[in-house]
Amino acid sequence: MITVCFVELDGDEVVDASLRAVTFARRLGGGAPLGCLVLDRPGPGALAQLAAFGVADVRHLDAGDVHGYAPMAAAAALAEMVAPFDDGVDVVAVVAAATDHGNEVLAHLGATTGLELVANCVDAQVQAEVEPGGPGNGGGFAVVRQRWAGSLLEDAVLHARGGLFSVVAEAVTAEPSPVAAEVTVRPIAPALTPLDLAVQAVETRSEGGGVSLASARVVVSGGRGIGGAEGFGVVEELATLLGGAVGVSRAVTSAGWRPHREQVGQTGTRVAPHLYVACGISGAIQHLAGCQGATHMVAINTDPDAPIMARADYAIVGDVSVVLPALVDALRHRTAGS
């Protein structure tokens, strides 16, 4: 079996989602040698992490005409790394974190190799025999993947000897290998077509400012129940008092009350704060998909039967336009008095 991971770096560190994907790949490979592709030459910190996680063969993309993130070039390198597949290797798995880059690179690899991409996996296992019914011959993979951004799980069988798997971060805990690997680092320069090279990103830094929604320790979110754009003043105040960021539901961005970058949910930002305060949010599954990683959740809503009230840890039945100003007032006096 060949198991290869697409690994993302942040400076001299492997990003957390990729460490989880490597853990997933190591278990799927069941002791098979683990290789990985990184886009830049890894530093000593990243290499130490990869060794600890059991990655033996580290390849870094080193194609002369690639200067930025180039998903098709990355896919071409991965295709080369699994190329012995055609010479009698029994099983091949390529694994990446289910990030925008991970899914994109695997989608390109799927298109060029004809292999299926099973996106948003929470589990995968090699099966020697799978039930008939699929086009594969003999073995395959038993997989569990998310649908509806995690509101549903799908049990499926991949009838093929090779598969591409993107891994949902919260489904796997990053665990170093019981036995660290002896790492070799080599460049890889796949043959690239003009089209492969045409899809390349030029990067510019985004302007920062305020607490980032994705990494905030506290998120105070407002929904339709806030009533209008002007109602968000008090949501902002509460977020500031709690040292957190403002989030909103899709109803709010669709109405044009707040910008989309503040949207929490399936088609917005996924957050996993220490505390999530949902104010006037009913709790559609698409919203819950974006905040179910919160350690503690408080919901304030007039409707005691709103779905959010069942999913929260603590509920306040009440009108946010009354509760929030009183809460902000109480917190301010507390701060002033302490």
Added chain:
Amino acid sequence: MDVLVYVKRVPAVGGRIVLTPDGREVDTSMLGFTVSPHEECAVEEAVQITERHGGTVTVSTMGPPEAIEQLRTAISVGAHAAHLLVTTGVDAGPIATSRALASSVRELEGGRGRPFDLILCGNEAADTGDHQVGVRLAHALGRPCATGVKQLQIEATGESVEASREYRGSQEHFTLRLPAVVTVKEGINLPRYPSLPGRMRAKKADVSTATPTLEPEPLVMQRLRVPRTERTSAEVLGHGVDAVPALVALFETLGVVP
């Protein structure tokens, strides 16, 4: 600028998903249908592009006969033509779907005598979240592709498009030669509501249809299930402003106030 947009009909689920007794589908008997949010924005983006640069928007979907409803909605917000690939039975997988779409694109382009300048898709469908149909379609057609795009600008010459997105604190900019395939994400624009004349036009519009050939997919779904959640009911801290002291105490316990 002629733009082709692909959308997918999905159930408008609310606070809870209910499955059919055999666990193979979402029970839609009590639900309406919509298109995935990213694709709603793809339609809006296509309409805005033709408003700025001239040209046409063709919207297409593969789905049951009822998916004509989603195509008419797209016409009501500004699409000019619609094409329905009618399927029966369960959802096609991503490989089968992208092959069927590629063959449909070739047919439509053959009929027009020239390629669509731009094909827009959603980054991923709301239900299956496969993240690959647009990319596979681009490869089948031999065209460049950018995914997850949040900003799109046709260059003045009309020969290329600049597609941008944010990734981990950086902006990534792709310049793609047209014809190209771009998958977009919600937030790229704010979709408009249908106008009354738009609705009238949609009602009367001709929608062409075709029957795609679907190959078997190597990934075979066994069943769907609702994941167990640890939380099933909340502790009610109180009603209205009377709950404020309890909430402040909770914040203190959680260590989120100084």
